[in-house]
Amino acid sequence: MEVPILKQGAFLIATFQAALSDADLNQLRMGLVQQVVKFRSRAVIVDVTAMDVMDSFASRTLREIAHMIRLRGAETVIVGIQPEVAFAMVQLGLTLEGVATALDLEEGLAYLNEKFKITK
Amino acid sequence: MAKRDSTTTDIELKRTEEPSELLRELVAHLRQNRTQLREEWVVRISETRLLTAMTKEEIFAEATSVYDSYVEALETEAFEALQAYARNLSERIIPRGVETHEVVGIVLLLRDVLARSLFAKYQTDFKKLNRILDAYEPAANRIANTVAVGFVQERERVIRQQQEAIRELSTPVLQVRERLLILPIIGVIDPQRARQLTEQLLRGIRTNRAKVVVIDITGVAAMDVTVANHLVQTVEASRLLGATVIVTGLSPEIAQTLVTIGVDLGKMNTVGDLQGGIEQAERLLGYKVASITEPN
Numbered sequence: 001m002e003v004p005i006l007k008q009g010a011f012l013i014a015t016f017q018a019a020l021s022d023a024d025l026n027q028l029r030m031g032l033v034q035q036v037v038k039f040r041s042r043a044v045i046v047d048v049t050a051m052d053v054m055d056s057f058a059s060r061t062l063r064e065i066a067h068m069i070r071l072r073g074a075e076t077v078i079v080g081i082q083p084e085v086a087f088a089m090v091q092l093g094l095t096l097e098g099v100a101t102a103l104d105l106e107e108g109l110a111y112l113n114e115k116f117k118i119t120k
Numbered sequence: 121m122a123k124r125d126s127t128t129t130d131i132e133l134k135r136t137e138e139p140s141e142l143l144r145e146l147v148a149h150l151r152q153n154r155t156q157l158r159e160e161w162v163v164r165i166s167e168t169r170l171l172t173a174m175t176k177e178e179i180f181a182e183a184t185s186v187y188d189s190y191v192e193a194l195e196t197e198a199f200e201a202l203q204a205y206a207r208n209l210s211e212r213i214i215p216r217g218v219e220t221h222e223v224v225g226i227v228l229l230l231r232d233v234l235a236r237s238l239f240a241k242y243q244t245d246f247k248k249l250n251r252i253l254d255a256y257e258p259a260a261n262r263i264a265n266t267v268a269v270g271f272v273q274e275r276e277r278v279i280r281q282q283q284e285a286i287r288e289l290s291t292p293v294l295q296v297r298e299r300l301l302i303l304p305i306i307g308v309i310d311p312q313r314a315r316q317l318t319e320q321l322l323r324g325i326r327t328n329r330a331k332v333v334v335i336d337i338t339g340v341a342a343m344d345v346t347v348a349n350h351l352v353q354t355v356e357a358s359r360l361l362g363a364t365v366i367v368t369g370l371s372p373e374i375a376q377t378l379v380t381i382g383v384d385l386g387k388m389n390t391v392g393d394l395q396g397g398i399e400q401a402e403r404l405l406g407y408k409v410a411s412i413t414e415p416n
Contacts, residue, residue: 083322086360102362
């Protein structure tokens with residue numbers, strides 16, 4: 001299942017659908033980095049609102065995505081983690097350390113706009 | 121007819137009366153002598169100093185209904201009805217301060233008073249007395265059991281209700297500014313309450329779109345390692361929802377616990393008191409508080 005990646009100005013937005021297989025996650029990781037290179041994006045927002053469970057592989061993949069994108073000089077923001085998912089994650093010790101997070105897409109964009117001081 | 125334990129054999133019984141006939145006979149006797157036996161029971165209750173929380177009139181009124189329910193249970197063997205009656209009675213007397221040993225005590229007294237009266241009635245016919253007791257004893261014991269269990273169940277229900285009320289009472293999530301939540305925690309936190317706090321907070325962050333949360337634990341005297349870990353997890357989970365947590369009001373004991381379990385204090389944002397915490401939260405949110413002075 002392909003994850004749609006949308007371009008919003010200097011940012012890319014990738015919206016996770018519900019159950020993503022390990023193969024889907026790997027494909028997304030490569031796809032996102034390629035798109036960042038192609039569009040010279042400043043940041044990527046990964047929206048996981050639709051995910052009602054986060055396992056250690058998904059969590060590790062998200063961290064790897066953030067690291068790879070940082071190597072291209074861009075920022076990653078994970079948005080939309082559900083309360084139940086957040087609770088389960090911290091109990092398993094998956095804290096997404098070093099990766100920025102925000103409540104939802106709106107907050108994520110606000111954070112990035114503030115950070116890069118982009119005025120319309 | 122329900123099965124009952126019987127110490128005499130079935131063959132002996134069939135030669136004379138059926139147990140149900142005996143039961144009817146003794147129930148009739150208990151009904152005929154109702155006034156006298158009930159009076160005797162009430163006297164025994166006050167002799168043993170049970171039900172001190174109730175007045176003589178109250179005891180008499182309850183005794184009447186208990187006596188009638190007791191005899192009816194003997195007759196009909198409808199123990200569910202008796203249990204419902206016991207729970208109903210308990211609902212009334214528990215707030216009066218009546219305790220389990222008192223309820224069990226008075227039911228056993230009634231059982232004894234009635235047994236003695238059966239002894240008196242059938243003392244000339246020893247064989248019949250035995251058969252009467254064979255019918256009476258298992259039923260009487262089951263009644264005592266049913267009433268006691270009904271009482272205890274009601275007490276447990278009240279306790280659970282109170283615990284639930286305490287939990288709800290003590291975990292408010294309060295919005296004091298746009299994007300700023302305060303969670304004042306008071307009292308004892310056990311792992312279950314800690315978990316409930318976290319769930320409530322995370323939901324509150326999402327509903328109120330909070331960016332900063334101040335968790336104040338001034339009112340928490342002590343915290344064990346499990347709960348301290350839970351607090352750390354709450355901070356981490358809140359961050360996953362994009363909110364920063366400031367913990368205020370740590371007592372020296374709790375500070376010691378956190379250091380002992382090796383909490384990475386870089387991850388935990390702490391301020392001395394609630395006032396300081398709110399001030400820092402406001403700064404994080406870009407608020408500035410200025411006093412309004414009248415030019416003079």
